[in-house]
Amino acid sequence: HASGFLGEVLSLQVALRLDEGDDHGEIRIRLGGALAGCARVHAVRRVPVSSPAPENADEHYLVTEPGEYPDLLEPITEGTVQLTPRRWEALWIDVVAESDADAGEHEVTITVCGADGEQVLAEHTARVQIHPHRLPELTITNTHWFHADSLSTYYDVEVFSERHWELIETHLASAREMDVNSVLTPTWTPPLDTAEGHTRPVVQLVGIFDTGNGYTFDFSRLDRWLGICRDLGMRSLEIAHLFTQWGARFTPAIQVQTAEGLEDRFGWHVPATSPAYRRLLEALIPALREHLDRAWEGEVLWHISDEPHLDQLEPYQAAKEQVADLLEGARVVDALSSYEFARRGVVDTPIVATDHVGPFLEAGQRPWVYYCVSQNRDVSNRFIALPSVRNRVLGRQLFAFDAPGFLHWGYNFWWSQFSLRPIDPFQETCAGGPFFGGDAFAVYPGPDGTPWLSIRHRVFAQAMADHRALTWLAQLTDPASAKALIDEGGTLTYSSFSYDVGQHLASRRAVDERILAALPAS
Secondary structure (H helix, E strand, C coil), X not given: CEEEEECCCEEEEEEECCCCCCHHHEEEEEEECCCHHHEEEEEEEEEEECCCCCCCCCCCCCCCCCEEEEEXXXXXXXXXXXXXXXXXXXXXXXECCCCHHHCEEEEEEEEXXXXXXXXXXXXXXXXXXXXXXXXXXXXXXXXXXXXXXXXXHHCCCCCCCHHHHHHHHHHHHHHHCCCCCEEEECCXXXXXXXXXXXXXXXXXXXXXXXXXXXXXXXXXXXXXXXXXXXXXXXXXXXXXXXXXXXCCCECCCEEEEECCEEEEEECCCCECCXXXXXXXXXXXXXXXXXXXXXXXXXXXXXXXXXXXXXXXHHHHHHHHHHHCCCCCCCEEEEEECCHHHHHCCCCCEEEEECCCCHHXXXXXXXXXXXXXCCCCCCCCCCCCCCCHHHHHHHHHHHHHCCCCEEEECCCECCECHHHCXXXXXXXXXXXXXXXXXXXXXXXXXXXCCCEXXXXXXXXXXXXXXXXXXXXXXXXHCCHHHHHHCCCHHHCCCCCCCCCCHHHHHHHHHHHHHHHHHHCCCC
């Protein structure tokens, strides 16, 4: 029923329907077999989705009408779970085998009992195969933007208090479970998804002081952030955007400590080309780069502005010119869709929407890609209303087209559109209405401060495992041999792929078999 390598998350689902009178819906779950201690059980819960799909949805959406649909994975910690009689529900079981002794074929027995644990209602045996090797690390950059202010706001804790740091660490750890290896770092409050004239809670890691004779900086909070990222195995940092979103016309909300107190010195009231902002950057960027050279061993990515449109090319270019000399030798990446930015050399490393990648590929480029709410027809995405294969196929696509990285804007964006108000993700999955369900976040805020995962989170992790397996096979044999296993008759593109789940799983098993055959005998 599932196969993979040591350390890989293998997921099983069990569908349940309780007849009327079965202990009012409370049941107890028992797992048996050698891998029982390696398994985590979740109840699949429905969440409200007010906007599941676009009006012109393609034929592959599972649903297009508002309703309650399965997404949330509620951890079952004490073995008991409440189900609704006379309605189909499901359990989600993750198996992660870490020990070499766990390799081989195993049976996992799933027993459903009444609440007292005595009456056996049903039993099923799943077969799991663990290969005696580990997948190599993901070779591409995988970033899903992390919003530290969502945590402080939802849990009502002071920004960068000890409790906030605990929440940051647990939620970044859950991102690593999705194979996220790059973190948007709030050196200053990221100027993202914020209505003009409005602000989000300040989450500025870098202390900035105006002494009257220039600027000085305190990087102690940043160093704590770096330590968490290092301990979790993150390999890249993304510095918060230097200019506002959708046109790069203004400066981020940056606070400066003065002799008179804390000042909101920059923000919507300061244009991007302000000489005062340039003076700050002349001190800040070199100091930050020098500090990161000493304190961070991984990659550092810089952003100018997010999602500039073609008619905003000139203000984007003007903003970039503010910092071009200060970022010489640095790697600058930005999400955009117009090929004109790349043709003119305005952006060093474009991150291209999956439905606009054609001109880049035709020009011989192999760009990073991203998707968000606008990529809602034909291409891969992770909306709640889409079949999981449309989420998982991305791993194969990124490998087939040699994409160096993938970006998504919302790992835990628990706000309405433009951050006008906080939301309860358990009640609003569409950012207050305008986004399709699931676009804004992949995890839910568990009541004890631990993240509760989604089906989409788990499936995306599987997509990255597919990419890791394909990359390994290409290294052991050659890229053409690996790509041949996902070729789909030459039809695989970012917007064309098979929805046949059996075919997809068979392809992954074939990749694993070729890997095992290519490895030297131990």
